[in-house]
Amino acid sequence: xxxxxxxxxxxxxxxxxxxxxxxxxxxxxxxxxxxxxxxxxxxxxxxxxxxxxxxxxxxxxxxxxxxxxxxxxxxxxxxxxxxxxxxxxxxxxxxxxxxxxxxxxxxxxxxxxxxxxxxxxxxxxxxxxxxxxxxxxxxxxxxxxxxxxxxxxxxxxxxxxxxxxxxxxxxxxxxxxxxxxxxxxxxxxxxxxxxxxxxxxxxxxxxxxxxxxxxxxxxxxxxxxxxxxxxxxxxxxxxxxxxxxxxxxxxxxxxxxxxxxxxxxxxxxxxxxxxxxxxxxxxxxxxxxxxxxxxxxxxxxxxxxxxxxxxxxxxxxxxxxx
Numbered sequence: 001x002x003x004x005x006x007x008x009x010x011x012x013x014x015x016x017x018x019x020x021x022x023x024x025x026x027x028x029x030x031x032x033x034x035x036x037x038x039x040x041x042x043x044x045x046x047x048x049x050x051x052x053x054x055x056x057x058x059x060x061x062x063x064x065x066x067x068x069x070x071x072x073x074x075x076x077x078x079x080x081x082x083x084x085x086x087x088x089x090x091x092x093x094x095x096x097x098x099x100x101x102x103x104x105x106x107x108x109x110x111x112x113x114x115x116x117x118x119x120x121x122x123x124x125x126x127x128x129x130x131x132x133x134x135x136x137x138x139x140x141x142x143x144x145x146x147x148x149x150x151x152x153x154x155x156x157x158x159x160x161x162x163x164x165x166x167x168x169x170x171x172x173x174x175x176x177x178x179x180x181x182x183x184x185x186x187x188x189x190x191x192x193x194x195x196x197x198x199x200x201x202x203x204x205x206x207x208x209x210x211x212x213x214x215x216x217x218x219x220x221x222x223x224x225x226x227x228x229x230x231x232x233x234x235x236x237x238x239x240x241x242x243x244x245x246x247x248x249x250x251x252x253x254x255x256x257x258x259x260x261x262x263x264x265x266x267x268x269x270x271x272x273x274x275x276x277x278x279x280x281x282x283x284x285x286x287x288x289x290x291x292x293x294x295x296x297x298x299x300x301x302x303x304x305x306x307x308x309x310x311x312x313x314x315x316x317x318x319x320x321x322x
Contacts, residue, residue, distance in 0.1 A: 011252075015158055025150035026222060031262045032154075032161040033219040038242040038254030039168055040211035045240075046249035047172050048204040049184030053236045054095055054111030055212050057118035060230030062088045062213030063220035067137040068127050070221070077140035077147065081217050088213020089206055091118065096205035100198050103187075112233060119231045133227035137220055147221075157218055164211055169251060171207060180204055241295060245302050247309030256310050265291055 015032075019025045037059055045051045066084035069075040075083070099110040122128045129135065139147035147153045171177055182190045183197055191197050220226040229235065238261065246257025264271070269288040276284040287294055306313035 012162065016155070019151050019154055025154040027262070027266055029150075029154050029157050029222040030219065030266075031259050032157050033215050033222060034239075034242065034262050035255040035258040036161050036164055036218070037212055037215035038239050038246070038258045039165055040208045040215060041239045042243050042248065042250075042254045043168055043171065043211070044204055044208035045243065046253075047177060047184065048180050048201065048208075049187075050100075050201060050205065051108050051240070052099075052111040052205075052208075053108050053233065053240070054099075054113075054115030054118075055208075055239055056231050056233060056235035057095070057115040058088045058091055058209045058212040059216035059219075059235060059239075060226065060228075060232075061091060061118055061122065062216040063226040063230055064122060064128055064134060066217035067134040067220045067226045070138050070140060071134065071136060072127065077142050077221065080140075081214065081221075084217035085210050085213045088209045088216070092206050092209025092213075093202075096202045096209070100201040100205065112236070115231075115233060115236060119228070119233070122231050123228060128226075128228075131228060133225050134220075135225045137224050137226065139221055139224070153222065157222065160214070160218065164214065165251075165255075168211065172251075176200070176203070241299055243309075245298060245309055247312035247315075250309065250311045250315065253309050253311040260310075261295065264294060268294065 015028075018028050037055070041052070041055055044055075062084035065087040066080045069080035069083050070077065095111060095114050098114065099107050102110060123130060127134070139153060141147060142156060145152065147156065172180075179190065179195055179200055182193075183195070183200055187197055216230060219230070242257035242261050243254050244257070245260060246255065247253025268291045272284050272287040275287075276282055302309065308316055
């Protein structure tokens with residue numbers, strides 16, 4: 001426990017100092033937003049046992065709603081974020097009430113189908129800009145402080161992400177979280193003990209939807225635009241990949257997975273050039289335009305070699321070593 005706290009404190013200090021140590025603030029903010037998105041998905045899939053392929057509708061949809069509130073209605077930043085979270089809760093309620101009545105692959109397919117309906121709605125809606133996306137989303141101000149500076153906005157999003165992560169941990173460690181563990185491990189036994197299983201499933205779906213919506217709204221504010229990519233099913237697959245790589249059902253796994261995948265997407269060219277230079281193998285340079293192939297290979301290795309993910313495998317080996 002003491003080592004875990006030391007590692008957590010070191011991670012927070014590194015995150016705070018990252019922009020002053022050379023990390024591009026916008027890249028850092030993208031990592032934080034996707035880390036929060038992955039943590040929200042991990043609450044549902046890792047602790048609730050419900051694998052959703054529809055979280056892109058919550059993530060990207062909240063980004064569109066926040067962008068609409070800030071650009072067309074000229075709402076304050078905090079109000080725009082709150083509206084986006086409320087939108088994600090509404091969509092999550094509708095999606096959850098339809099999906100929780102099914103289990104396994106049927107649950108996943110229902111969420112995917114509903115997310116695709118949302119995707120085609122945003123494709124045709126007038127305020128989204130269609131394939132061009134919603135552009136020029138202003139950052140505004142928060143509590144009288146302008147968010148135009150990348151570093152100021154980075155620190156604000158870091159605080160929001162850290163508080164959200166602590167809230168998610170508190171949920172997992174609460175009696176509600178313990179019931180979720182029981183439902184995930186043996187739903188029939190939890191039902192026999194008198195728990196309203198569907199209510200708990202719907203509750204965790206709503207909580208996951210709220211944090212996913214917050215992550216999507218923050219990303220739209222950071223980037224200054226929102227596109228159909230964030231509501232496409234591939235984004236749902238991306239968050240699944242992030243969570244599995246980091247470690248499903250672990251506290252830090254989604255953060256590690258999100259950082260790894262985002263850095264690979266942004267810096268694949270630099271990494272490929274470095275590998276080609278160090279190893280002398282020219283073929284590595286061709287990986288600069290093959291990010292999807294590299295991510296797919298990493299997923300295969302993860303499934304075959306360490307199914308617990310990076311953090312889960314490290315924890316298991318540390319436990320054995322002790």
